[in-house]
Amino acid sequence: MNSSTAEYTENWYRVGAERDLGTKGSCSEDTVELTIDGLAVCVPEGTSIMRAAALSGTDIPKLCATEDLDAFGSCRLCLVEIEGRAGFPASCTTNVEPGMVVHTQSNRVAILRRNVMELYISDHPLDCLSCPSNGDCQLQDMAGAVGLREVRYGYRGANHLDEAKDDSAPYFTFDSSKCIVCSRCVRACEEQQGTFALTVEGRGFDSRIVASQGDSFAKSDCVSCGACIKACPTATLVEKSVIELGQPVTATITTCAYCGVGCSFRAEMQGDKLIRMVPNRAGAANHGHACVKGRFAFGYASHKDRINTPMIRESISEPWREVSWEQAFEFTAKRLKAIQKKYGRRSIGGITSSRCTNEEVFVVQKFIRAAMGNNNVDTCARVCHSPTGYGLKTTLGESAGTQTFDSVMEADVIMVIGANPTDAHPVFGSRMKQRLRQGAGLIVIDPRATELVDAPHLKANFHLALRPGTNVAVINALAHVIIDEQLQDTTFIEQRCDLDAFTIWCDFIRDKKYAPESVEKTTGVAANQLRSAARLFAQAANGAIYYGLGVTEHSQGSTMVMGIANLAMLTGNLGREGVGVNPMRGQNNVQGSCDMGSFPHELPGYRHLSDDITRAAFEQDWGVKLDPEPGYRLPNMFDSAISGEFKGLYIQGEDVAQSDPDIQHVQAALTAMECVIVQDLFLSETAKFAHVFLPGSSFLEKDGTFTNAERRISPVRKVMQPASGMAEWEITCALSTAMGYPMAYSHPSEIMDEIARLTPNFSGVSYALLDELGSVQWPCNDAAPQGTPTMHIDEFVRGKGYFSPTPYVPTDERSNSRFPLLLTTGRILAQYNVGAQTRRTANMAFHSEDVLEIHPSDAEMRGIENHAWVGIKSRSGETVMRALISTKMQPGVVYTTFHHPESGANVITTDNSDWATNCPEYKVTAVQAYPVTAPSQWQESFKRSDIAQRDLLP
């Protein structure tokens, strides 16, 4: 019967099951023609018979093969016959050859496969109906595919059916009784993740998979990336959510909302309930890999702490009142307009969030510029990567990284500066480790011994363990050696760079004060190490630099970024695969929030407000006159709030009262304002200082795009309705309308169309293109309709590369007898930023509190014991944490994270900042540490106000 024309469904983007072609693809440009089951097939040279057959539509039975891993050939299920060849070769480990005639099915092959399956099933529980993998079990599928009808060996022989189940890991179980020892999990842990936590213990019949040396998963080296679970063809490794809820029914491709890698995921659902997140094999950023956060830590989106009703209050000491959206918008607009009337148009502003979509960020900055009528807009990228924007724009001409993530696989020497990718960007960290295990050289420049310095099957050639705050001295010394020893790429410099600037820079860098021997004492890095590292990098065919917040969050963050760009130009390492300057962006949409015009001095696409033509284009499109003067940066807003001039702040999804430095200063600023509006999922630390709370929506509840660290714009797709009833872009538009500047879009795709219309680098971007390509790297325009994987190929965006001199100016933050240690801060794998999301998941099992890492000699000198309470005091404040004595630290340097508000890591950090951008100097704070027995005064006060504010909730 035909369906009625009245049938209708909202167009949710859904995809079918992910197909596995069995073995990896070949990049060869030469092709091979052969015949498979009578069909002519043409594939790249180096393709396996299994993959060639799959490409022609025939899935050869398999158990140990998956295209995520190298072919292994152990299960003997994928045997085929090849004319003119004896025996039955495994199709996964046999590559195609010209003229080959392959038969994937024959009576002899069928008998062999059935026999193999009989053996497997003779030692496998027959509980398919109650098994969590029922419906998603390759062993079950293969039994069906080979026509298994009986098990001649019976089930009473020796078996493994009584093996104990390990459910110690927070997110998955390991049931050894269901294991067929195909070793896909072991290989996934090695090849994809690079942790080597799993192994096959015993031989022959006694073989079994174990974590580390027979530990439980929880106690092993396992990092819960989930690669083994995706690889497992049985129910041996299964997500606990699947055990609890059953198999997902639908899937939607979306993008992770955690770090700047921007992994593509399949959100697998039952109705509008998220069952699991599975990394998307076709995802260009992650190629089917994930980390513990993106893979498992999504429970926060449905956590009981979510606030889903708008709330208002007259003052921050009053109880919150739940109101309708209309009442919330009316209250807020009235209050903001009253402030502007009393204190002037520029007395209010807003902050965009690097966790929100491009479209949401775009409408917030538009709201501020058009409805508030000023440029007091900033973003949390101010406190992480603003120096990247300044430094790369100055030297190369564009405020963005130059490569794809895949580019690392062509690098011969990798330099990692102030970044800890295996913790902060784990999926890319795993990819980098793959290349390092293949033999690429590695130089790590970091005060701490990060995992990359000495990981399983890889070791850094050099670890330049510099003193915090001396980055520029080190980068200058490296460049000095290259000039001194004439290792520079003269051809590249002459063809691609501004030679006048290069001449000035050469004179600058030749100065003896930048010789390794001169900076040795300042940096703590031996001169011979600096010279050897410089030689290794300069002499590499492809040298690639990756850097993180250990570069930017310094008083000379911008200088260091320029120093890095100088080094890349000096050695000719730009404009092709395998090289480049690669900023590792902290949050999921740091690149995007910067691209979208979140800074107070520039419009979307990094165009300065003083540019009349650009401003006119926006004025015409938006129908409003724009203020041509730059507005306040985030720290300026806080300073001006304290001095009584800045009165109102709209904060989109950022927790400045936890994440920003010198928290007591931030809290004083928030308290001084007359209207603080927080749009968030939870009662964040900042929301405790707010007058209006607008409930935000999680990444599962809205459509949009995120732009990752490689400039890749990826789709975020709605898989459930917003819990509050409104997506965040809708909230901002409604608030703008209430303020008297109507904004209305029927879908975020219309916002992207506006972005494309007004921003040359995005002119080719549309949702239709993203649906077609999966993702696209900007610039995407008429000159590059499919996007731009590698930038600056023939010339730099600014024309000629600019060597900017980078004088080393020591930070004002010095250690002395009162504050003899230097504190540096960072993050760890299981938690994310302020922890608002990850603290509301089972990731707490991995990291439940921030600790102070301290070198054994510093601890002993102070009588500090491992895991005991330790006080940390700086010029800004004082807090208390537990000590973790660690030889990863160098003497004189201590380290902590800022994932838990009560630990008060940012009570200690100072208001020092980068000279060019005011990016805070989180990475250098002079402190003292000492044994204590009680929390600090700040912590006591935090605890009291936390309880008081929670009591004010409805």
Place this chain on the structure above:
Amino acid sequence: MTVSNEKLTRMAEQITANMNYGEDTEIVADKVADHINRFWDQRMILAFKAHADGHRESFSKALQAAVLKLN
């Protein structure tokens, strides 16, 4: 009142120190002034100029010259 005079001066001196690598004072001053004009809110520039009226002598040489070039 915007950002405090003490902080504005600290920021301006920091910019000056980072842009000063031995070139002529006027060239450094041009760069410093251009940077401040491009990135600072007008209120901060006005406050800093007002503060400089009585305190210019205490500034570094290049910053003394740069103040005169501010918008």
